Amino acid sequence: MVPRFWKYVIKRGIILFLTVIVATYMTVLIANMGGYVDEIIKSGLYLSISQSIRQNPAYKALNEAQIRELINATYTNELKKIGFDKPFIYRSISYLRDALSLSLGRALFISSDSGSKNVRIIILERLPNTVLLFTTTQLLLFFIGLFTGLFLARRYGSFLDKLSVLFAPLSSMPGWFYGIFLILIFASFLRLLPYGGMVDVPPPSNRFDYALNVLRHMILPVMSWLIAYTPINVYVRRTFFLMFSSEDYVELAKAKGLPESLIQRRYILRPTLPPIITDFSLTLIGSWMGAIITETVFNWPGIGSLFYQASVMFDSPVLIGLVVIYAYLLALTVFALEFVYAILDPRIKVGGT
């Protein structure tokens, strides 16, 4: 049993890693526009070299032909130094290697607030903002959905339950859309809350005031997501629990006269745990990318708006870095989930029998 288990683990691990490799390579190709971004870099390089040579007083004595020759020589040298003398397909492989080993390199155009061009620093600077906003929101959504769902499933057919069914279609509109309305009402019309951003300009110097200020800026984005996604979350969980509470073994437990709380814990929650945990971990991973549109609407300086900024500026190292980290996180989660399943659900046998 044990060797087969490990064999399965290794096999799944390899397959997932291969998946990440292919996905990353596709990202490298898309993010470089199949080599187009290289042309941008090359022409930028040529321009800066020719400018620095033409402005260098040491070369004043040279004539135009000599200067051009010097520029070309320096340019070819410089290309070789950064590996641009080979065709794109070779370089794409080295981009892939760098991306997979998470040596994310330097951004082309974007720099961090501290002035660094290091992709890792740029990403790490934005990450806390996204975690603060979206991980908080996702956690709120998840637990509200879970507990309200359980609550309503127990009161099937009640007024509140019918209300939850009635409100479910409201979730057909995304969070950023409600965001626009909330900005209209609370920022523009009532002038109670800020339009967007994370802190006032200039930020309060006092640490406590700073935190309060950030909280004030968080209210509208968090609210927009809660309004948008709570109805569907509650509806899905409620329906899910209802389906499981009509199983025969639940009926049996009821017939045996087991207390309500025990039935809920052991007969409803326990078998539904694996899919719930999957949902939970996937939403947490999903919040890594932030929400590009919501962050743009609210001008929130997170990962999502970084991604948007990077794609508008053709900054492929930043784009590749963000996607690779996402791919790794997702693959690791999927990998881990398979074991969690095996532990939580005795019916699932690893590798099949």
Next chain:
Amino acid sequence: MSNIKQSLRTLFAYRSALGGLIIILILVGVSVYTIFAIPYDEATKLWRAGERYWLDNPRNAMPSWVNFFSLKKMPETIILNTQKPRPGVSKALIPVSDKITRIKIEFSFNYEYDDFPSELNLFFNSKFNVSAPQLTVHWVKPNGEDIILKSLLISRGEDRYYISNDDRLARELKNMISRKINETIGYDIPITILLFASEDISILDPSTARVMKGNYKLWIDGIAFEANMDLDVKLVVYGKVYGWAGTDHLRRDLGIALLWGTPIALSFGVIASLSIALIQMFIGAVSAWFGGKIDTIIQRVTEVFMVLPFIPILIMISTFYKFNIWILLVVIILLSMFGGSVKNYRAMFLQIKEFPYIEASRAYGASSFRILTHYLIPKVLPTIIPSIVLSVADFVFLEAALAILGLGDPLAPTWGKIINDAHSNGALYKGLYYWVLEPSLMLAVTSLSFAMLGFALDKIFNPKLREI
């Protein structure tokens, strides 16, 4: 036939389904009307025509129907043109000698609104050979006072005088009124107020300034030094309301984009959601039916696409390549083709594959293709109809989201594009709520109608939901 009737009856038992369906039908009706009333080429041309084409429209005007709900009547645009004679417009070119023509043009109109116009412009169209006519533009207020606005020489062909942008005139009028009421006007007062306001102390504050209602007259006195000349003048008193939808910062009629947004959103949403569901189901069926290597390859490809974040990749592609909306649709379909649902479909088909009727069809020698298209897919098709209907809204909003990020089709007039324009021109800061609310309302109505129908269908096609 009775079958269809039966299912329709079940469907309409849900009031939400009926409501959703009625709204969808109305939207389809609007789409059909739009396609025939304003052909697409014309719509995109109008939408990109630039400010020149729309010069007679007010800038950022609210929809006209706001006047129904407000006691304060906002002005409509008044256009008076000597080429379109009507009461209140007169033009006289009187030859005084064979070298001299006297020009007398008069526009008079009633102004009974409670708010000031947004702008005031004069447009000239002249024909002459040698020397430009000399014109003096007069303004007569309802109290009879005659003010000279400007004396000018106009150039041949088209020319204009933007009265409301004339800074020198503004200073003169301000001084004149200040002297008259013996107080200094302390703010940067627009010409439209100076020309239309009651001249008393209420003018000292922009919030109290009142319109002097009554008959206004703009008349032009001029002289031309040749006999064979012609001059046409158009006076535009720009209002603050326009049409049923209002206008944007480029004076464009928002109605065009609101109308055209409907067929674009509907077709985009329906095509995307339908084709993605069908393709995914087909791939899932192939994967389950053939098994073996084909299955493995499909599963691996699916996993690759699951690892890639969909919206970021889509945003990356659309910023880089700036596709038009229909190529964008194809890209979205290609990216979602191998989405996670393929796995769900595969699991469904794996179960169905073992059903006796499939075995029977195999026994009589049906081909794989026949089994796939005639026996496997039709079995699953009804169960996915609700999710197809439900995801229409997702794709409508996806298109809108891309447009709001500025990544949508640059030509197509869509709802997302209006919101994008509004956003980048600070509509919410300036309080131009109609600009954001109109397209948003269309988006909301569309998505809600599909959601209402979808949820009802879900209950009908997934009986397990109906029981509980």
